[in-house]
Amino acid sequence: MNRISIQLLSLVCFMAIFSCQPKETNTADGWTELFNGEDLKGWKILGGEAEFKIENGEVVGYAKANTPNTFLVTEQEYGDFILELDLKIEDLSSNSGVMARGQYDPAGKDGQGLVFGYQIEADPTERAWSGGLYDEARRGWLYPLDLNPAAKSAFKMGEWNSYRIEAIGKEIKTWVNGQEVAYLVDDMDAKGFIGLQVHSIDKPEDEGNKTYFKNVRVQTENLTPTPFTGDIFVVNTGLNELTAFEESKGWKLLFNGQNSEGWKSANKETFPEKGWHIKDGILMVENADGGESSNFGDIVTTDKYSAFDLAFDFKFTEGANSGLKYFVTLNEQTSGSAIGLEYQILDDENHPDAKMGIEGNRTLASLYDLIKADKQPRFVKGPGEWNKGRVVVYPDNKVEHYLNGVKVVEYVRGSEEYKKLVAISKYKIWENFGEAPEGHILLQDHGNEVHFKNIKIKELK
Known part of the structure; x- marks a missing residue:
């Protein structure tokens, strides 16, 4: 083979390799186009x-x-990046989505292969x-839009929608x-x-409906995170930590993960000497006899x-009962737990209290003995799994309970409807x-082992 032939062959090989990569456009601004507009x-x-x-x-x-579900995925993997694309859906059956740092297990689903992440x-x-x-x-919903209802109107059906996704370090933000x-x-x-996802469909008549994508581009170098300007709730799966953004919005930790600072027994000025433990960043009350505040006592x-706005993670053992109460004055005379509005923590499947009360108003995440939590099984984590609770009390006395990011209770303290519920309750x-x-x-001691972490609060004005 002569020298010219070798050079031509080398050029052909180089072009073949290059043509298999995403087409780059204006590299001066650091963006790479992920589609060449002609093929996949x-x-x-x-x-x-x-x-x-x-x-x-x-x-x-x-x-x-x-x-x-079918996914069109990049052959290349990405760590930190900023992704922009336009997306359009033409039919309500065509749920879709964009994978970021997606994963694939070829042995998953009995060898059929599993996309996750x-x-x-x-x-x-x-x-x-x-x-x-x-x-x-894998874990299901991490950030449902009940956590940011103002953003529910952003997406436009039947129109092009511009998505921006920033995955930088441990933070993922979306627009x-x-x-x-x-x-x-x-x-x-x-x-x-x-x-890019084409979702599975339930009805054969929906076959052929289209989902469109264009202007897909990525930036991977010299990344500068775009700061959020609104007061956006942050889902933080770390251990007892706050982002700088959360701190700037007034959030603070109620439990520092190291000691009992900021907490005491409900019936004395010191923290309980036994029963409540802090280990590896977790606050735990140990198992006893199932009695209400008759062993180690509540802490406040x-x-x-x-x-x-109060957020907390909790994990209960099988058959456990506990609760998070708020507006606890410690003035009421009671032989059991201190009195207050209660976000119920309960193993609904294995504790008899779930079947007591009125129409399920003693079940998990309910306003105990007053309002049943309107929740779906898919948003409930069972014994041994961490759940995310949240209670928001607004200055106008509107109150909301959330379970794993989904709003399950809403009421107004002091309203006529509220007073009627109290009148038929304990x-x-x-x-x-x-x-x-x-x-x-x-936090209630009900004689069962329950764990807490990531307890944070923001006072609202």
């Missing part, structure tokens, strides 16, 4: 059998019946959780059409592929609070129950 080189299909095509320079995914939702339904964060085929949507702090995956915050013997202007936060 640099991408592959995983998970299902839906079809992806290039039409008019756009990627079009076609829904297909009798196949699981962070997914930024595209939800055209009335639920409107577009831009929220879902952990595909839809310029609207700040989700803020997650999580270290489960540090790198993975970028993917040394400070009192009026209007606030609390009717206490005048103006739950209407104090301020009170302690309480």
Whole structure:
């Protein structure tokens, strides 16, 4: 082979390799276009059998019946990046999403292969959780849009929607059409592929409906995080830590993970000498006889609070009963637990209290003995798993309970409806129950082992 032939062969090989990579455009601003507008080189299909095509320079995914979720994913993996793309959905059946640091297990699903990991939702339904964060085929919803209801209106059905996703370090932030949507702090995956989803469909008549993608580009160097300007709730899966953003918005830890600072017994000025333990950043009350505050006693915050946003993680053992109470004054005379409005913590499947009360108003996340939590089983973590609780008390006395990011209770303290519920409850013997202007936060000892962490609060003005 002569020298010219060798040079030509080398050039052909180089061009073949280069053509398989995503096409780069203006590298001066650090962006790489992930589609060349002509074919799907640099991408592959995983998970299902839906079809992806290039039409008019756009990627079009076609829904297909009798196949699981299908993902068009990059052959290249990415660690820290900023991703921008435009997405359009033409039918309500065409739920979609964008994988960020996606993962793949070829042995998953009995050898059929399993795509899992962070997914930024595209939800055209009335639920409107577009831009929220879902952990595909693993932990489920991490950031439902009940945590940021103002962003539910950002997504436009049948129109192009601009997505921006920043995955930098442990933080993932999302925008839809310029609207700040989700803020997650999580270290489960540090790198993975970028993917576009065509969701599975339930009805054969929905086959062929299209989901469109275009202007998909990524930036991986010299990344500068875009600060959120709004007061966005942060889901932080770290251990007893706050981001600088949270601190700037007024959040503080109620439990520092190291000692009992800020807490005391409900019936004395010191922390319980036994029964309550702090180890490896976890606050735990040990198992006893199942009695209500008859063993080690409840603990309360040394400070009192009026209007606030309170978030906490909790884990219960099988058959356990406990609770988080608020507006606890410690003035009521009681032989059991101190009196206050209670976010119920309960193993609904294995504790008899779930079947007592009225119409389920003693079940997990309910306003105990007053209002049943409206929750779906998919948003409940069972014994041995961590749940995320949240109680928001607004200055106008509106109160909300959340379980794993989903709002499950809403009421107004002191309203006529509230007073009627109190009048038929165990609390009717206490005048103006739950209407104090301020009170302690309480963690209950109900004689069962329960764990707490990541207890944080923000006072609302």
